[in-house]
Amino acid sequence: MSTNKTSTRFAFIMITSLFFLWGFVHNLDPILIPHLKKAFSLTTLQASLVDSAVFIAYFVMALPAGFLMKKYGYKAGIILGLLLFAIGSYLFIPSANTQSYVFFLVALFVIACGLTILETAANPYASLLGPPEKATQRLNLAQSFNGLAATLAPIIGAKIILTEGYTTEALDKMTPVAKEIALAAEASTVKAPYFILGSVILIIAVIFFFMKLPEIQEPEAESEKSSVFHAFKHRHLSWAIAAQFFYVGAQVCVFSFFILYATKSAGISEMQAAQYAGFGVGMAFMVGRFVGTFFMKYIEPVKLLALYAAICTLLCIVAIFSAGMITIYTIIGIAFFMSIMFPTIFSLGIKELGSDTKFGSSLIIMSIVGGAILPPLFGYIADTYDNIQFGYVVPMGSFLVILGFALNGHKISTTK
Template structure:
């Protein structure tokens, strides 16, 4: 932070990373829970991720316009309130016992998350010395990693342990079994009610807090449309890298509780604990990565981590037993720095294009809606969920390229001339 006045705002901004991380990492609990409650296929269960990440694609541009016209503070408060609304909608969704209602609630939550991420990532990156923006964003994102550790453990204890056993379900009539499974959905009401209430309180705190204004850099004409920002080639590559990275992350985390019982013969509840270990590895990797960036460039570290994950994906595909779980834990460790690093490198030197550049990178999170469904199709068609890890393998290859070459800032002189004219 440049001054002590930035410390409390930075703490508040950092709390947002924890909150949306907690929300996202309840999704891996919801997927097996709703899959069982509504008797879904793997592909149908991945609609949970689709509902969430399609919202990122649809809301990223409106979020950018909100930030550009009304400022970061208004955007953050708006995002928190929409996030809270979606959380409260879990109560009527559970009462009505309709899968589609849950998807709508998740979509609304994700609309709020989109606005928050569009605001908080560039704000945290800009709130201090530009030379340490990547480290600062990685530090803030570390609390997202903390949520990744806690959410599966807490969610697993509250949601997954309150269901019926296979033996209990087997002696019920078909109608009774359907009612029993649907009734399990009610276990989500309390955690989401608490989450929504916390969000409203934090929104009130933001409303009464004075946030430092992020000054635009001089010497760069303001964008008139979203496509102008894509003249920055490193941003275009950043958008692609983030699309594939988020797709990989969602495949790994959201489908872990379906993956581990098949690859290592774990129970679902035990798998939630290992998912918590994945979160701990993710958190540890974030802090270690932030430290290593003092000595190695962010881009080099990104490329190296992505390369290691390609090898770990091979183990996840071909291995048997607990080694597959350990490989996935390793993947979580090495993918820990990827989102904030891609984000920071992608918006570097965008200047007045920063809001639109941020929106484009947030839009690319739609990879989390598309790629897990491909993972699901591969799993259902082959009958082996391990083969689905071909998808993250390809994703990490794209990320490795971005860290190796695509991150380099390069704007053609003619593009700068067009920028000046516009």
């Protein structure tokens, strides 16, 4: 094997590890939401601010990340992203010590700023690191390890964060002083996992600092024409931005509210719901990506995206109107079929962008702000009707937008 191929393969392996890491921290959010909801006596809408704090960072940081990589390259973006990721993780310690919900949100925001830079760098890098005709398949493979993280994070997080938790009924029976002590203990359970996570991230940042990462450069003549506004001349990119906005919003609604949803719709405990979140929803998400990557050898990615979006729309209707364990199996089905959507939308969106690729990537990552906007809408609907199942009208509408992108919006068209 040539040195160049070996270097490219190792680079792809290291980039893929980043997909696992940000998938892991994102999929701790479904544990954090019910945990902090109880610890700070929050409504569903207030608890959804966990997602808002995370995903608003994508809107704030995506374009600066694009400018950073345009000037300094992908490696610089990855290292800075990892450092912010680690700092935010360490901030969970003073957040727990001060028992401040706002401080928790700030820590999550800092983590998400790091993740924004990482995703802005890693998604196009994985897509471009090899033959163009296999870009979508390659990105789906890397994103499959994001799915592995979706399986492991709820299981590990539940054992560390939820195991010693108090029930709402038990808290209501406590004296004010005892309740305060109990809630302080609830808040403190997040310190160890986030300290370990931050330390692992720092080690990986050091590895990236010293490794030689192949840089993908656009021709200088083309790069001079590139700008944020020039990128919008690509119709399929604009569609991809909208589709990704709604996809991420839908995914966050499905994952983050799963434990709250399962305890209400199926009447199971938080610990049981956390097990289903990992071995059920997370596992389905991971398997779905590997299976989807395999299917793409035989089925055009955009056709698979259209089929999966249509199935998810129908499953959302079942999630709204059914009851009992069927609701859990329905969400597991949604997780399986939505698994290929992010990488497929992303790769179709940056297809044939040329010198606009880095800015196009930034704009698609920027659209992840849908994860900040749609979950509060989900929470508002759930609180208004006192039925969390009704919130699934939000993912249902989102999958319809993705279906539109798959049927028509993906077609490449550039205005002069």
